[in-house]
Amino acid sequence: EGLTFTDALEMKGLSKYFSGGEASVEALIAGNDMLCLPENVEQSIDAIKKAIKKKRLSWDDIDKKVRRVLYAKYQLGLSQPQVIQTENLVQDINKQTDYFRARVAAxxxxxxxxxxxxxxxxxxxxxxxxxxxxxxLNTFGERVKNDFGADTYFLPYNDSAKAASILTSVQAGGYGKVIVGVHNFTTRPANNYGISPSVVGLINALQSNNALTFVFGNVYAAQNFCNASTLIAMYEDDAIFQNAAADFLQGKISAKGSLPVTVCNISYGTGIAVNRFAPVGTSPEWASVDSIVQDGVAKKAYPGAVVIAIQNGVIKYHKAFGRYEFDPASQPVNLESLYDLASVTKISATTVSVMKLVEEGKLDLNKSLGDYLPYTVGSDKAPLKIKDILLHQAGLNPFISFYRETIDSASGQPSPALYHEKMDADFNIPVAKNVWLRHDWNDTMLRRIVQSKLGVHGKYVYSDNDFILLGKIVEAISGQTLDQYAYNTFYRPIGMATTGFKPWQRFGMERVVPTEEEKYFRRQLLRGYVHDEGAAMFGGVSGHAGLFSNAYDLSMLYQMLLNGGTFNGERYLKEETIKQFTAYSSDISRRGLGFDKPEKDNASRKEPYPSALASSETFGHTGFTGTCVWVDPKTDLVYIFLSNRVYNTRANNLLGQMNIRGKVQDAIYKALEEEQKNKMAKTPETKSSASF
Incomplete structure (x- = not known):
């Protein structure tokens, strides 16, 4: 699905066989939507018209392609006026080249x-x-030296005699690990890519010293080092790819590449996936966290989970447990696994976007829905204040089962009038694998919200519809879809590589943990597609659900909030905005603006929420699929729990009944306190001044 583009149709290898616009006709017949550089545009148009008359093509074919292109433009925000400044046009066009090359390298x-x-x-x-x-020193060498304090040695190809002295120095140096960078060899195989036998001999000899060998350039050259116990291919040898290699060593990115050719008897299309993280939290203080999470796996509260705890910007605990499914042969959970965050979307995408628009003066919390969403004007929803919607006390219906009216009453199956198995111009909203909703049905869903019965204003009623409409406000103001705005404003610049909507488009299925074996609507195991039915019918992007992430990337967003709006030296939000939204903001509930908070009487409650030890400054949210994120400024703590407790049915609520998320949270507070006590015991002279 998507758009299909031709290569340049003016190339002589094509135009000498198909002249007079015939190449354009053949390209359209072959299924292309966009014709790049036809040799003669007028001749191409004439040839296409003749092909339609001869019924080689039809106007319906052309219309579908046009609609597909227009839909893609709309998705990219091109329905809004965008004036192109022609000054420095070439530089502007190429200004993101390094950014995209960096993405490729990563x-x-x-x-x-x-x-x-x-x-x-x-x-x-x-x-x-x-x-x-x-x-x-090149870029890679500088990074290895600066990042890891490495001693450095250099062997130019024209100084083979130096190989023996380097080997002697390394073997006598007591090094625990040796990082080898192979650079500046030629791209052609003549003379073994310019790599001398002495170089090959040195690298092979270094393998007994725990060597990690990085080959920068033509991957065929790696055939010289097939005996290397740790061998990494990097394909290019410039600063961008060298930085990517150093980032991989630092754990900032994972290895997910695969060989484009067969080398060292390693088949093309293969590569060893290596996560960017090593588990953290192995000291005895953290054993209780392990025990609680493992107990949940053993009792089948969920097949697997990931937990991360960060204090003072330092990862204190980061571990993965269990498997993707209850089947013991299924894929084990790892620290890179992507989870459906469910309602954690409400704060991780929608609320932070609202915060940004508020501080930019583009959104006023005291204005109403009618000021931003024209389709609410004339209804009883138009006067509802944005602030009340953020607090879930505007009176909106809590939940609408949008999918129910799309089920055929006779067959019990999704209506063929509304769903197709394949995407086309009319059915282009992805609901699940091979399930595409008719393009106009989202308008119907919004109309159902506007027409729904309004509840009591000023009463706290948790509502998905509140955040569906808030997401639409973000889109109306920004001119971007919610996923684009959150990505451009937060996820991409912060470096949250996995956080986003529609992971089936970005990562495929392998990294995404499945949710429910759903039997009544989409009728499949949901993996890579959002679990929430309403969010699915909005194409996987909605203000109330649809976001996916691994634990680490999600933690970066909340570390930014904990930092008062900054991350890695860049400011994303003002500190006063964060304080405004994360404080208690209602007299009738525990809520902040968008954010959930601890119950106000937590100290005396029989069942404290979210945990007994969370301070009143804490803010965060939980998710239906078995997730939560909680930030406690008092202890400078970010805590995230990700699981798929809805596998393989949402009826499984052992996670809640066992209070696993809250127990883990309290265990983290206790582990941190125990760590601090042990640290103070080792340094008694600091006891009088140190505190947790």
């Missing part, structure tokens, strides 16, 4: 061998860097 790191188990890389002890093919 996604093609390919681990060919990891026999020694050195990946993911854990720094420690003395480290040596051997730069082959260079006589001075």
């Amino acid at each position: 996604n093609v790191v390919t681990v060919m061998n990891n026999k020694a188990g050195l990946l993911p890389f854990v720094a420690g002890g003395k480290i040596a860097y051997v730069g082959v093919g260079t006589s001075a």
Whole structure:
């Protein structure tokens, strides 16, 4: 699905066989939507018209292609006027080249061998860097030296005699690990890519020293190092790819590349996936957290889970448990696994977007729905204040089962008038795998919200519809879809690589943990598509649900909020905006603006929420699929719990009945306190001044 583009139709290899516009006709017949650089546009138009008369093509074919293109433009926000400034046009067009090359580099790191188990890389002890093919520090060498304190050695290709002395120095240096960068070899196989036998001999000899060998350039050259126990292919040898290699060593990115060709008897299309994280939290203080989460797995509250706890910006605990499904043969959960966040979307996409628009003066919390959504004007929804909607006390219906009216009453199946198995111009809203909703039905869903019965104003009633409409307000003001706005404003600049909507488009299915084996609407195991039916019918992007992420990337957003709006030296929100939204803001509930908070009488409650030890400054949210995020400014703590408790049925509520999320949260507070006590016991002279 999507758009299909031709290559340049003016190329002589094509135009000499298909002239007079015939190449354009053949390209359309073959299924292309966009014709790039036809040799002659007028002749192409004439040829297409003739093909329609001869019934080789039809106007319906052309119309569908046009609608598909227009829909893609709309999805990209091109329905809004965009004036192009022609000054510095070439520079403007190419200004993101390095950004996209960096994205490519981050996604093609390919681990060919990891026999020694050195990946993911854990720094420690003395480290040596051997730069082959260079006589001075390049970008990769500088990063290895600065990031890991490595001693550096260089072996130019024209100084083979130096190989023996380098080997002697490394072997005598007591290095725990040796990082080898192979650089500046030629792209052509003549003379073995310019790599001398002495270089091959040195690298092979270094393998006994826990060597990690990075090959920067033509991957065929890696055939010289097939015996390397840890071998990584990087494909290009410039600063962007060298930085990506260093980021991989630091754990900032994972290895998910695969070989485009067969090398060292390793088949093309394969590569060893290596997560960017090593588990954290192995000291005895954290054993209770392990026990609580493992108990949930054992009692089938969920097949698996990931927990992360960060204090003072330092990862204190980060572990994965269980499997993707209850089947013991299913995929084990890892620290890169992506989870459906469910209602954590409400704060992680919608609320932070609202916060940004408020502080920019584009959204006024005291204005009403009618001021931003014209289709509510004339209804009883138009006067509802934005602030009340954020607090869930505007009176909106809590939940509408949009899918029910799309089910055929006779067959019990989704109506064929509204759903198709394949996408086309009329059915282009992805609901699930091979389930496409008719393009105009989202308007019907919004109309159902506007027409729904209004409840009591000023009464706290948790509502998905509140955040569906808030998401639409973000789109109306920004001119972007909610997923685009959140990505452009927060996720991309912060570096949240996995956080986003519609992971089936971005990552495929393998990394995404499944949710429910749903039997009444989409009738399939949901994996990569949002679990919530309403969000699914909005195409996987909605203000109340639809976001996916791994735990670490999600934690970056909340570390930014905990930092008062900054992250890695960049400001994303004002500190006063964060304080305004995360404070108690209602006299009738525990809610902040968008954010959930602890019950106000937590100290005396029989069942405290979200946990007994969470301070009143805490803010966050839970998710129906078995997720939560809680930030406690008092203890400078970010806590995230991700699970798929709805597998393989939402009727499984052991997670809630066992209060696992709350117990884990309290166990984290206790582990941190125990760590601090142990630290103070080792340094008694600081006891009088140190405190948790």
